[in-house]
Structures are given as C-alpha cells and as structure tokens.
Amino acid sequence: MQDPKPPISSRLRTVRRRVAAGAVATFAAAWLAVAALGKGGSSTAATTSTTSSGSGATQSQSDDYGTSSGSTSESDSGSSSSSGSDSSGASSGSQGSQSQSDHVTTAQS
C-alpha cells in the first residue's frame, strides 16, 4: 500500500514553490498599484492584502536630480535599506527602521 504522505523532499519543493509564487504575486501587485497612478488609471493604489511575508521591493524612477534608486524594506526583526545618491550630492532614497514615537510635527516647509 502506498504511503499517503508525499516524501519530505516533495513537500519542501511544494513549500518553496508557494513561497516563490507568493513573493512574485506580492511584487506584481505592488508594481501594478504604483504603475496605475502614472498610466491614467481611474483609481488610486490598491492595498496590500495579498502580502504574506515581511519584505517587499519597489521600483522607482528618477527624481528632480536625475537619481534612480531602489530600496528594500525592513523585516520585522530588523531593518535594512539601500539608497542612491545624485550628482549634486544631495541624498536620495529611503531609510527603514522601527519606531514607537507618537509625536508628529507640522512646520513651515
């Protein structure tokens, strides 16, 4: 009689496939949400209800200073970031971290 449970390697392969599919789907959803704003879409960005992991990636485009930068987000257990720099020396990009401050500030810009 055949064992109803597939071998461990097969199960691991299935899990890997699901994780990969989830990551691709999450990235695609985020990319489409951003792309819709610039392509004459009739609604604003969709929310991220499809996410299943603590990481994400974005594509971004050039800003005023000719910078093109990408970033990766922090995970729940820490943070990481990458940023680009522009020819004028001004920093551009992003920082990721966790905070617990409940203060916000309004000021002249």
Added chain:
Amino acid sequence: MREHRRTVEVFGGRVALRAAGRQAPLALAVAEALLRRMHAALTRFDPESELCRLNADPRPTVPASVLVRKLAAAVPYAGELSGGLVDATVDPFLEPAHDLPEDDPHPASPDPRRRWASVFSDTATVTRPPGVALDSGGLAKGLAADLIADHLREVPSFAIECLGDVRAGGAHRTLRVASPWDDGALAELALDDGAAATSGVTRRGRHIVDPGTGLPAHTGVVQATALAPTALEAEVRAKAALLAGPGDAPGHLPHGGVLVLASGEIICL
C-alpha cells in the same frame, strides 16, 4: 504597537512615513514608490515632468494621468475653499523675498480673474485655458499625504509627515507645531485621525504670493497652522489663514489651529 518607519526625499524635502502592523513594510515600500511617482509627475523643476508638459501644452484639453488630474481637481477646490486666496494658477514667487520694503501689513486679496475656476478634470483629461499654468507647490504636499494615507488605510495606524504637512490615523498622537523662529515647539495639540499643515513666511522669506497683486504677501500673520480632516484641506486652510491677515484668519480655521502674528502674539483656536 511598534511602527515601521521610512524616510523618502522628494519634493525638495523629506517625507517621513510610519505604519504599524504586519503589512506595514510592504505598504511603506509601495508608499515610497507612489511618492517618487508623484514627485516625477508633479515637479515644477523638470521640464519633462508631466505637469510641466501640461503647462506648456497649447491645447485647452490635454490627456493626463490620475496624479495630474487630481492636482487639477485640487485647484478649483482650493480656490473655492479659500475664497480665491489660494490660487494655484498664480505664478509662484520662487525666490525668497528678503529685501522687500517693509510696507504696512494688509490682507491679501483674490485675483478677480478667478483663473482657478477655469480648471477642470474628468476621467481622462485636464481642461484649462491655454496659458493658465498649474502650480503644484503646496497643494502637491497635501495631495501626496492624502494619497499615501488612502493607501495606508488598511494598516492599524500610520502617520505621514510630508514637508511640514501631517496626516495620521489609527492612533492617538501629539502634534507639535514648530516655532516660526527656532527649532522649538510652539504648541502641542492632540491628533488622532486627521491632518495638519503649516504655512509661514519666517523660514523662506516672503515667498507666498498675494493673488490680487502678484507680489509677496505681507499680512501681519507670519505663521498659520490649520487642522482639518485631510492634508489638502489643511494645506489650503493654513495658507488662506496666512493670506487673510489677523482679522479674517480665524474664519479660515474652522477645525482649529494656531496663528502667530508679526507682533509675536500666538493665538490658539
């Protein structure tokens, strides 16, 4: 609940994003991408931006992305809400006016041509008389904060500090109103779900234009902070209060705010 934080440099300044919850990291990453797209589309300083191309387009009706259409929709909204004082069709006074003669302060007045009322947007295009340019300064900040807030509405709590404008939700927070003269705080207010914006002339000089004269305004109000349900409304109300002068400014702050007069007097509403 701990909040994830992300800082993005766009619109010539810094936007700080915070969000709580398991979805926060991805939501903040998407928010950053949205901000960069807004910046690219709405900047006045890149002739290739969609806004600059729209302003240079000789056609009265021009196809536009949703971002530019939202800005176009904000122009008549701001004009109507402020009685014409916040006129995003007025050429911005880009250089700080530190060396202007100190005339007597007087309230600003609306441009009688009401060009802001000639701007329309629909589901695909923006319509305005050719030659009427849209200025994203100010309105774009509030618009960006509101769009990001809309994107973050699924997370338990969030806060957006967008170049002086604030939009927050889902948690009790303390709103600090920055002093017009130094790095200190002028006042602290409660902010749960809502927005705040500050307009002033002590940091960058007299850069806010009186629509009636086309010259830098000198109204006797040096800083105005407005509370409102949305950042766009707060931005419009703060600027309108500053332009209206001490007498009429409180009428532009129905949701509360803080005024700082040239005499140094501080008025909490």
